[in-house]
Amino acid sequence: MSTTPDSILLPALQQRRAEQRYRHRRTLQTAQTPLQRLDGQQRIAFCSNDYLGLANHPEVIAAFQQAAAIYGVGSGASHLVNGHSAEHQALEEELAAFCGRQRALLFSTGYMANMGVISALVGRGDAVLEDRLNHASLLDGGLLSGARFQRFAHNDVEQLSSRLARTDAQRKLVAVDGVFSMDGDLAPLDQLATCCQAHQAWLMVDDAHGFGCLGERGAGVVEHFGLGVNEVPVLMATLGKAMGTAGAFVAGSETLIETLIQFSRPYIYTTAMPPAVAAATRASLKVLQAEPWRRQHLNALIKHFREGASRYGLALEPSMTAIQPVILGDEARALAVSAALEARGFLVIAIRPPTVPAGSSRLRITLSAAHTVEQVDALLAALVEVLQELPPSE
Numbered sequence: 001m002s003t004t005p006d007s008i009l010l011p012a013l014q015q016r017r018a019e020q021r022y023r024h025r026r027t028l029q030t031a032q033t034p035l036q037r038l039d040g041q042q043r044i045a046f047c048s049n050d051y052l053g054l055a056n057h058p059e060v061i062a063a064f065q066q067a068a069a070i071y072g073v074g075s076g077a078s079h080l081v082n083g084h085s086a087e088h089q090a091l092e093e094e095l096a097a098f099c100g101r102q103r104a105l106l107f108s109t110g111y112m113a114n115m116g117v118i119s120a121l122v123g124r125g126d127a128v129l130e131d132r133l134n135h136a137s138l139l140d141g142g143l144l145s146g147a148r149f150q151r152f153a154h155n156d157v158e159q160l161s162s163r164l165a166r167t168d169a170q171r172k173l174v175a176v177d178g179v180f181s182m183d184g185d186l187a188p189l190d191q192l193a194t195c196c197q198a199h200q201a202w203l204m205v206d207d208a209h210g211f212g213c214l215g216e217r218g219a220g221v222v223e224h225f226g227l228g229v230n231e232v233p234v235l236m237a238t239l240g241k242a243m244g245t246a247g248a249f250v251a252g253s254e255t256l257i258e259t260l261i262q263f264s265r266p267y268i269y270t271t272a273m274p275p276a277v278a279a280a281t282r283a284s285l286k287v288l289q290a291e292p293w294r295r296q297h298l299n300a301l302i303k304h305f306r307e308g309a310s311r312y313g314l315a316l317e318p319s320m321t322a323i324q325p326v327i328l329g330d331e332a333r334a335l336a337v338s339a340a341l342e343a344r345g346f347l348v349i350a351i352r353p354p355t356v357p358a359g360s361s362r363l364r365i366t367l368s369a370a371h372t373v374e375q376v377d378a379l380l381a382a383l384v385e386v387l388q389e390l391p392p393s394e
């Protein structure tokens with residue numbers, strides 16, 4: 001019998017293919033805008049997380065180019081060696097001020113931020129409790145930490161409360177997505193904060209999909225609920241979505257941030273993001289504040305999409321955000337609808353297990369301030385046509 005690595009690895013790939021869960025990458029030949037060319041074909045994309053259209057904003061591009069001319073491309077070292085540039089420092093100060101917190105700390109990716117924060121705050125003898133639908137990086141961070149890891153039912157504050165009441169762990173960390181990435185609904189942060197305070201647990205929010213979009217000023221889900229650092233001591237958000245750049249940050253007290261700098265291994269042992277990315281993000285943060293019409297237009301498109309969908313009788317999920325899933329059931333059906341939309345010129349990716357629970361394969365439609373009302377109408381019309389032509393799921 002053959003025991004080469006490939007012969008041992010192959011059966012799992014074959015099984016994945018048989019389950020209709022095999023994933024393919026496509027090659028994008030243009031910028032991340034609604035009109036794009038993928039694998040040589042023109043498409044209107046409804047699957048980007050560039051919710052405000054900042055990834056191609058001229059001021060963001062110019063800031064990136066100017067900083068690259070000054071600082072070069074690579075940062076050359078980790079933050080604690082000599083990779084922490086003036087652009088990183090300025091961005092951290094601006095993010096802290098924007099979030100109304102003492103300090104902010106940049107991470108090179110959101111995935112690393114979640115691994116790094118949870119493992120720096122809790123370990124053996126502690127407890128970490130997470131919503132079942134949390135993003136993979138929060139779940140993986142909880143597992144990496146070595147703390148006792150428990151999930152609670154989606155947005156079920158009562159279940160969380162009874163689990164907290166039963167734990168005798170020294171430190172208790174509760175971590176949730178602010179906006180759930182595959183469903184678009186919000187965590188009930190006000191109730192979660194009350195529950196955590198009652199049980200002396202620390203609340204951490206991953207606001208990857210709320211930061212930039214939600215709240216009066218775009219400061220995210222914490223601003224939407226009118227909460228501060230006392231209620232939500234650990235705020236994490238990513239920069240690769242609404243901010244249109246890359247990386248992530250954590251904002252909180254002086255003590256929290258110093259703890260991360262001293263003890264967070266995914267912070268310490270990695271190369272700092274390129275200074276030009278920090279400079280571009282500073283420009284994004286300015287545009288976010290100077291162009292509130294982007295948030296307003298996005299909200300108008302969300303409303304338009306939902307009204308149109310309900311006129312057509314499409315089943316929508318309770319989401320007020322740019323993420324508007326259409327749940328289709330099994331993998332094959334989700335793939336068929338996605339393929340039929342693609343044949344009509346629309347790119348909407350089918351999301352399947354293990355990213356979402358079995359039986360809830362879906363189209364994850366995302367809207368952006370870069371879309372027009374006409375594009376949203378065209379998508380809706382195509383979606384209705386496709387669903388009518390397809391046999392219903394059994």
Ligand SMILES: *Cc1c(COP(=O)(O)O)cnc(C)c1O
Nearest residue numbers: 109110111135137181208238247
């Ligand atoms: C995208 C995402 C992340 C990961 O951020 P990256 O910067 O892409 O690594 C973390 N949490 C949530 C909820 C996300 O959607």
